[in-house]
Amino acid sequence: MLKQLTNSDKPDPKIIAQLAKGKLRNKISLLEKALKELIGHHQKMILFVQLKHIDDFTAQS
Secondary structure, three states: OHHHHHHOOOOOHHHHHOOOOHHHHHHHHHHHHHHHHHOOHHHHHHHHHHHHHHHHHHHHO
């Protein structure tokens, strides 16, 4: 879900919410609302950098 958020200029909250797994599947509507209202350009940039660090770290293992 996080990678999908950072890969799109205008991510669709409904599509991204459908990627939820486990207990989050029971909260799709709340997840859609959170993704719609809380993710701005700055948050996407921070997520991208953090995911890059994780990918780099796991590649070294």
